[in-house]
Amino acid sequence: MKLSVSPAPHLRTSDSVRKIMLDVIIALLPASVASIFIFGLHALVLILVCVIGSVLTELFIMKLLRGKKEFKPDGSATVTGLLLALNLSVAVSWWQALIGVIVAIGIAKHVFGGLGRNFWNPALIGRVFMLISFPVAMTTWYSPFDLQTTATPLAIIKEGSGTLPPVKDMFLGTISGSIGETSALLLILGFIYLVLRGRIKLTVPITYIGTVAVMSGIFYLIDPAFGIPIYHILGGGLMLGALFMATDMVTSPMTKKGQFIFGLGCGVITMIIRYFGGYPEGVSYSIIIMNSFVPLIDMVTKPKIFGEVKSSA
């Protein structure tokens, strides 16, 4: 009989990285499925291209370029692909989306060492790359169901002309915008699933959305032209960004205090871009900017070790 001499502890959780990724995918499913009903089959094409494209890109890099013959997809590429797809307008064509995921996986993730080593959310880097490369397709928005070119609620606020959709539509998601970002209801539903599964801590979403609410409230009181707060909360990519992108474990701070600072920063930068920037929307940039600060935030919010005493030296 051969006895194993593996190191302690000999009991371990049965949880795994794959299970975490699977939970995120499950949480994004309601919004993904709804996007097909709202924006038509092209939404499905974008989702499939992004997911399959990112998994294949990762397999190519891991197996051929990095020589990891044993590598099996861990679900993280699927999450990145799905998130990027949900961040696109149906005006984007399949090959543009494909280039986006290749950049997301190939550059934003694997140049830095792959899973767990990237500084920035890969899906957001892919999106920003596309925003720069395909500015027209990336900022052309279609109305739900009849797919007419139309402005997003945030663009209407920014331009100061046009009619805002009813708040109910903003909540349900029958408005123009990226395919997966429009329905606050379904995103919150998926998010609740993640919270119940213990996958996500509430600090980042609450501070992020809270900051947006407070700032938009103050600015609205100063001048109603800045837009009604509820439109800032439900409009654009805030829900998708705050619930699913800013909470990415790899690229957000480790401690509660750090997550608070991170969420606050995301909120402030988002609103500054929305009010004063060239774009009507700033969620992607704000998260990427705050991602860059994570090592610094982690450093200053390091928990005090149990029994630590200030050195008198």
Add this chain to the structure above:
Amino acid sequence: MLVKTLTFKGGVHPPDNKRFSENAGITVAPLPEKVYLFLDNHAGVTAKPLVKEGDKVKTGQKIAEAGGFISADLHSSITGTVESIEKNYHPTLQKPRDAIVIKREPEEEWQYLEPAKSYKDFEKDQLVKRIKDAGIVGLGGAMFPTNVKLSPPEDKKINLLIINGAECEPYLTIDYRMMLEFSGEIVKGTLAIKRALDIENIVIAIENNKPEAIKKMKEACRGTGIKIEALKTKYPQGAEKQLIYAISKRKVPSGGLPMDVGAVVQNVGTAYAIYEAVEKGKPLVERGLSITGEGIYKPINVIARIGTMANELIDIAGGLKEEEVDRVIFGGPMMGIAVPRTNIPIIKGTSGITIMSKEATRATERETMPCIRCGSCVDACPMFLLPFQLNLYADNRLYDKAVEEGLLDCIECGSCSYACPANIDLVKSFKLAKKVYKAMKGGAKR
């Protein structure tokens, strides 16, 4: 009224798996034919042998003496002849160490410590001396010489004694059974420690998954002034620093000892051994331990002589389920050490032998993935370290940096490894890094 259960921050909730042996009453193992008594049967300096090959020894006779201040005497655990002093595989140091091998003779003859009388008739210093002469060390597993703990320097005022009955390690049930079956003896041992320390404030701490033990100890303590506190069932509730914090909210300073906050912690098994040494005159030659797990036919709690081969105890427990066994562990599953074979002698700190099945250890075989910074290890660490970060430093051999970030504060409880969804062997990396660091600083003793 809602009573807040005492606990610490951090930790994990592994399955407690006490069911295998919790109802097995304590039995006494038959005397072994041979015992193997390591000169390292305690933490600290190796003991010096007092016997040579061919010497006749009695049970309880001193056969090796403390090699320094932090060291302990060793006594023969059977009556017989010294066969040799030879290297044997040490279960916790995990390398060959010198052991005195004694072959048993049919008639057992004891050599007791004199005089054996009620603890009340001992003076303070006599009690500490008796505990030293009996070779008593911390039986929870750390094997720190008990007399040293009971002799704090002048400037350390001790005002809290905690008797540790938490038994937070899954599977192990010996402390539980001792509390059920020897509550009176444990209380007397506790009162002996109280007298030795000359203090008033005494707490026996028990996790609340052992209501029977709490009840039994409460009855036994009636009228003694000893308090029984129920602790939240959480691992590592019985770790010294976490236990002191749970009971008193005192934080042992980084790099410091419990005495720095006026506390002394002793295991319930140690309290029992102290009772035996004081009132029965028995040196520490035997201890209770659990032989338990899915991989054994008849899990037991047994009192065995120190130096008995583990396989003999395993046979008493019905033997191994050969098909199912994955590993044999000295200690419990969280901090215990998996040994390569079963003919390894038990030592004073062996609180149990856990035999785990392949099914039970399957999660340890999960694929190791990259760290995704999920924070599970940070939430689990009872010392508030950042295990994932320490692991990066250790992996990159940045030992100084790791120490700066608290490596030496790690209590090696294994909560981080338990909680890691990527199955990274965090605590193993820290144990290794500590050894390397100490070796590089020239502080390595072994």
